[in-house]
Amino acid sequence: MANKQNAFYAQSGGVTAVINATAAGVIEAARQHDEQIGTVYAGKNGIIGALSEELIDTGIYSDAQIAALRYTPSGAFGSCRFKLKGFDQNQREYDRLIDVFKAHDIGYFFYNGGGDSADTCLKVSQLSERLNYPIKAIHVPKTVDNDLPITDNCPGFGSVAKYIATSTLEASLDVSSMAKTSTKVFVLEVMGRHAGWIAAAGGMASGHLDIPVVILFPEVTFDRAAFMVQVKDKVEQYGYVSVVVSEGVQGSDGKFLADQGLKDAFGHAQLGGVAPVVANMIREELGYKYHWGVADYMQRAARHIASKTDVDQAYALGKAAVELALDGNNAVMPTVDRLSDKPYTWEIGCAKLDQVANVEKMMPAEFISEDGFGITPACRAYLEPLMEGEDYPPYENGLPKYIQLPHSLLDKKLPEFKI
């Protein structure tokens, strides 16, 4: 068939518990449309795979292997942190992409990432006009930071929210048991350098049970005195408190709170997290015993406690991306459009990429409580359905049975390219 072309799919930026569910959505939908799409080639380590002509042939995978991606966290084909420059600064990279696409008859470009990646995808979409190479470029949203505009939420976030809310709840019950003679404060550091969505999820620990949680958002300038009042009040009322702190919290001097200029005994600079900084402040000022945890990669890789809503949406967006491309769209991103909170209903929409790229969606002011340390009922109503439902992976011998796909690379047809 004259129109049949191959597709390129790549994972970009920080990976998530459900980005592979999106990959499964893309590949399964492409297989269902094999009259129009040949094979899906995945970029090994994201867009770098396209530049270096390292293309993984997903055609060799069985349907069962693709289905297993749905419950396997992280990026099955490798990701990268790499942003294409503008046409004017570096046209050579765009020329190379066209060479690779031509060499492997690629007519569809599916890019699975966050805000920076949307910008890369937008630039690729413009190859059609700028460099006269016909391609359908579709961005598929993914980011635990939940900071893409237009879409109601981003795949990856709901599962992190479920993990952080659950971990905060569980650790809070623990501290509550110990508070009489020991720990009174638990500090949990979470991701989100610019937007406080993940920190907000810590506030969801208080739901069925009344759990005292103080949140430090990156959107709110750190006020040490006001924070200490919060901590003290909660400990006096409940006997204990949990503090959920975003890695991106800044002081009034505009510096990250985590950046305390720590030096070891030999005078070497030490990079610490923000959790120990906050915990030390509390000890200094209030004398409470504390514990602190840093959720780091555990939070975004925690497929074992993924939200079913999140998995379903991640998959649906991958599928929708293929359908949008087949309908002739270019430079767009499928979105999650919320129809109602309770019961939660949603459908797939479509956004123009030039309205998505490089725009960060912060927490709206009406989601943060007036004192700046908690979430509002409106925020709870937003977050709750995103955490809803369980979607457990299979287990064997006590461990989730995730899959690692072997990477079979296409034969290269082009000379080396220096990235």
Added chain:
Amino acid sequence: MANKQNAFYAQSGGVTAVINATAAGVIEAARQHDEQIGTVYAGKNGIIGALSEELIDTGIYSDAQIAALRYTPSGAFGSCRFKLKGFDQNQREYDRLIDVFKAHDIGYFFYNGGGDSADTCLKVSQLSERLNYPIKAIHVPKTVDNDLPITDNCPGFGSVAKYIATSTLEASLDVSSMAKTSTKVFVLEVMGRHAGWIAAAGGMASGHLDIPVVILFPEVTFDRAAFMVQVKDKVEQYGYVSVVVSEGVQGSDGKFLADQGLKDAFGHAQLGGVAPVVANMIREELGYKYHWGVADYMQRAARHIASKTDVDQAYALGKAAVELALDGNNAVMPTVDRLSDKPYTWEIGCAKLDQVANVEKMMPAEFISEDGFGITPACRAYLEPLMEGEDYPPYENGLPKYIQLPHSLLDKKLPEFKI
């Protein structure tokens, strides 16, 4: 009935994901033997509840409430870190215990804790002879550290092992995806100040999949040069590596690695964890980008990923404690006796408390690989069944539906006692 007496039950030391399952076992077994046991009174905040005559009446709880303890982490009645002194140093505390036991007709003492608690329980068991107060004192094992002797393993540990193995697996897949342009090393700090059982569980991440993990055990003196070779080799072979480090790792100077004499910009001492110390060393010496996490309370409270083996054993040991007491035993602890690895079979045994108290069970040498950075097949065979099986809590609105029991205290009959 003349012999019918009440029971005292208390939770002691650091709590776990399954200590409440043991409480359910004790209370449900006592209810089944209501011809011999009146009511179970739980100490509010452990043994402190006995000294201060703060006794929680568990008789008011419905069967459904007690059943919900089976899937609720942490200590439902509060715990404490408090060790009774010897008779000679502080007989006044023992006299007080007898006064409280007499006042509330308590003939059974169930103490749910680790090594220190076993010592307290042993002392209480001696009240019979020493102070002529008849009591059956049974210790019920609990400790995520898995360091009690005689019993094959300790309730709480299997669930932590499952959590750490799963988290290490998930974070490793994440790092593996990012390694091309970003993070190559993930460092996870875990509990276990003296014994490396929890650190060993990190090695179980490599099972279905081949995951490179380097373990730093508290039993093995830290050798920086040898460690760097391990990290470098794994990164060169796999592209990335995960390091699981016990909080208790010490250098050849006998100092904790975590204790680096960190000072902030103002010269204040800062308490950090060992994970950032190890991560910084790797950056300094090998230049790899890294991430680090600290599992802290999250690991021992993670009921959402509890091991079914662990939950079953925690419950069975609680039930067995009651049966041992009714059979006339004193100064004993029910144990888990392993009959076979594969298929895994076990039964309840019984140990004398004087052989348990104050004895710590370290990792046997044959469980640590020759290079000191990994686990052996014998260790895997030991650990695997302890992580086996899932036992999910119920969820509502995306969050586990745990229970918090209201504490209804018995009326006090005695004057205040200063602890």
